[in-house]
Amino acid sequence: MNFDASFKKGFASDNWSGVSPEVMQALQQINHGHHPAYGENDSLMEQAQNRFKEVFGQQSQTFFVYNGTGANVLAVQQLLRSWEAVVAPHSAHLNEDEGGAPEKFTGAKILTVESEDGKIRPEQIRPFLNSFGFQHHVQPRLITISQATEMGTLYTVEEIKALADFAHANNMLLHMDGARIANAAVAMKIDFKAMTADLGVDVLSFGGTKNGLMFGEAVVFMNKDLATGFEYNRKQGMQLASKMRFILVQFLSYLENDLWKRNAQNANQMAQLLGQKLNTIEGIRLSRAVEANGVFAIIPKQLIAELQKSYFFHVWNESKNEVRLMCSFDTHEDDVNGFAEVAKSLIGKVQ
Ligand SMILES: Cc1ncc(COP(=O)(O)O)c(C=O)c1O
Numbered sequence: 001m002n003f004d005a006s007f008k009k010g011f012a013s014d015n016w017s018g019v020s021p022e023v024m025q026a027l028q029q030i031n032h033g034h035h036p037a038y039g040e041n042d043s044l045m046e047q048a049q050n051r052f053k054e055v056f057g058q059q060s061q062t063f064f065v066y067n068g069t070g071a072n073v074l075a076v077q078q079l080l081r082s083w084e085a086v087v088a089p090h091s092a093h094l095n096e097d098e099g100g101a102p103e104k105f106t107g108a109k110i111l112t113v114e115s116e117d118g119k120i121r122p123e124q125i126r127p128f129l130n131s132f133g134f135q136h137h138v139q140p141r142l143i144t145i146s147q148a149t150e151m152g153t154l155y156t157v158e159e160i161k162a163l164a165d166f167a168h169a170n171n172m173l174l175h176m177d178g179a180r181i182a183n184a185a186v187a188m189k190i191d192f193k194a195m196t197a198d199l200g201v202d203v204l205s206f207g208g209t210k211n212g213l214m215f216g217e218a219v220v221f222m223n224k225d226l227a228t229g230f231e232y233n234r235k236q237g238m239q240l241a242s243k244m245r246f247i248l249v250q251f252l253s254y255l256e257n258d259l260w261k262r263n264a265q266n267a268n269q270m271a272q273l274l275g276q277k278l279n280t281i282e283g284i285r286l287s288r289a290v291e292a293n294g295v296f297a298i299i300p301k302q303l304i305a306e307l308q309k310s311y312f313f314h315v316w317n318e319s320k321n322e323v324r325l326m327c328s329f330d331t332h333e334d335d336v337n338g339f340a341e342v343a344k345s346l347i348g349k350v351q
Helices: 021-030 043-056 068-079 101-106 122-131 157-169 181-188 230-236 245-254 256-279 301-310 333-350
Strands: 061-065 084-089 109-113 139-146 173-178 203-206 217-221 294-298 314-317 322-326
Touching: 021 245, 021 256, 043 061, 043 217, 043 245, 061 068, 061 230, 061 245, 068 101, 068 139, 068 173, 068 203, 068 217, 068 230, 084 122, 101 109, 109 122, 122 139, 122 157, 139 157, 157 173, 173 181, 181 256, 217 230, 245 256, 256 294, 256 322, 256 333, 301 333
Parallel strands: 084 109, 084 139, 139 173, 173 203
Antiparallel strands: 061 217, 203 217, 294 322, 314 322
């Protein structure tokens, strides 16, 4: 076998990186003999459940799934009937990047609001409440937020609480897409529970893949009463892993010895460094504050393609020449310095 590893490390996304060595070791350790399938009668499942209860509280209940889209879609499906709706910022992964899976599997409508910074505020949701009780309109039932957002921004504790309070005061629920919750927790210096259950978040898509797992995400209901029947939903949604042990050991390893924290800390620090370096290059301008592990910058158009040859990254907004540079658990200072040097050396030539 000859694997072609021709891609140089870049800033395309935090899922372009590989697997944390600790997680890989856990995968190898469990890769022997036979083991109960589907997590049934599996002591590893018990360990993982207990670990998640330690993290999110005894009232919580966690289900493991394959990927983030699956976690989001199933969370929505669990909480909505087809005439109900989820309110989301337009930029939400759920709305923009899940290929219509939420609509297909839930039958429910996504009501979107525009948001420059990727965040949604109660006053933007309020107009939808006029639909309550009007049989011709879908009924808003869920609000979804991403933490960190797709724009690299963070909701403050107060903002999350305000949204949760607003939701509950209006007979709605709050979902958090936590594909990057580790980056958010590290940046805000608080733990997972303090950012979710303690503030009134009802259900969380808890990410792992973007911070060092090979695959695997979890749907965490902060109150298990909301989770009734979810196992059937997950099976119908094709997200029940038969070789469940390989997801379980990854999460056990991830939550052990603060691996999640170390990984996210590195990604965030590298994003800060990258932001600082780019800020010193004339002709390049940061377009958003660096709050977690994403850096957004305006780069001259001619430079983008040249730079991408050395370090691949995605253009975020073509009309503004805005690019998105994501740092990962394995981004190294040398990668950041190298990128900044190439940018500096090329910029004079294209201006
Ligand atoms: C905010 C957010 N949510 C969820 C996901 C999950 O995606 P996937 O289904 O690829 O695991 C992603 C991945 O890009 C994401 O950025």
